[in-house]
Amino acid sequence: MAGPRRGGRSTGTAPRRRLSPLRCIAIALAAVIVVAGLAVLIFWLAVRPAPVEYTVDGASLRGFNITARGDALNATFDLTLRADNRRNRKVALYYDSFEVAVWYGEQMLAFTEAAPFFQPRRNVTRIEAAPAAREAPLLPDVARNIKHDRSAGELPVEVRVRARIRFKVGVVKTRHYMLRVYCPQVIVKLSSPTSFDRVYCDVDI
Numbered sequence: 001m002a003g004p005r006r007g008g009r010s011t012g013t014a015p016r017r018r019l020s021p022l023r024c025i026a027i028a029l030a031a032v033i034v035v036a037g038l039a040v041l042i043f044w045l046a047v048r049p050a051p052v053e054y055t056v057d058g059a060s061l062r063g064f065n066i067t068a069r070g071d072a073l074n075a076t077f078d079l080t081l082r083a084d085n086r087r088n089r090k091v092a093l094y095y096d097s098f099e100v101a102v103w104y105g106e107q108m109l110a111f112t113e114a115a116p117f118f119q120p121r122r123n124v125t126r127i128e129a130a131p132a133a134r135e136a137p138l139l140p141d142v143a144r145n146i147k148h149d150r151s152a153g154e155l156p157v158e159v160r161v162r163a164r165i166r167f168k169v170g171v172v173k174t175r176h177y178m179l180r181v182y183c184p185q186v187i188v189k190l191s192s193p194t195s196f197d198r199v200y201c202d203v204d205i
């Protein structure tokens, strides 16, 4: 005749001090996430990355000619691009490739590659590029519109840049990113250019 046994694992009065392993892991994970978040925030505040700003500062045309049938275009675009990295106090850029294309409506008219370069922080770099069309066949619509523009004396084109870049912060270099620049409505005068209105570009990374 034994009374109810005391002892063993009583459930109701077990000390609550001991955390289950699962809870430990959850708390540790939360701590890691908070610390990582703080590290990112501190890095961000210290580096304050800002976008690079692109403009087209000059555009003119050499050797422009188009066949009557519109099946061949000759033209060389002399472009001056300006990459403004002055908003970045810490971030420099390696441009490992730099492609410049001139688009007219749906068609690419001319293309060239500029030499790779390094852009220091707080720097403005001018890039001269001369994409050229040599006997380029044109879509019928494009040929018609270009002839129309020729009589109007100016050619509205879009300048696009594609560059493989890496960022550099201090001694740290990032992986490659693709920088894309779109400069719409670049008006190229066919007669001798008098003035050129700077065109602001959209930059996408």
Ligand SMILES: *[C@@H]1O[C@H](CO)[C@@H](O)[C@H](O)[C@H]1NC(C)=O
Pocket: 065, 066, 067, 068
């Ligand atoms: C333009 O091309 C046409 C036909 O190919 C040629 O007859 C003409 O001389 C060229 N004009 C210029 C300025 O090169």
Ligand SMILES: *[C@@H]1O[C@H](CO)[C@@H](O)[C@H](O)[C@H]1NC(C)=O
Pocket: 065, 066, 067, 072, 073, 074, 134, 135
């Ligand atoms: C384009 O240039 C080539 C030589 O570079 C010439 O043979 C051709 O006639 C030119 N075409 C036009 C339309 O001017």
Ligand SMILES: *[C@@H]1O[C@H](CO)[C@@H](O)[C@H](O)[C@H]1NC(C)=O
Pocket: 118, 119, 120, 122, 123, 124, 125
């Ligand atoms: C920008 O960097 C280039 C290449 O390092 C240099 O030639 C140029 O003088 C710099 N421009 C300015 C405004 O610092």
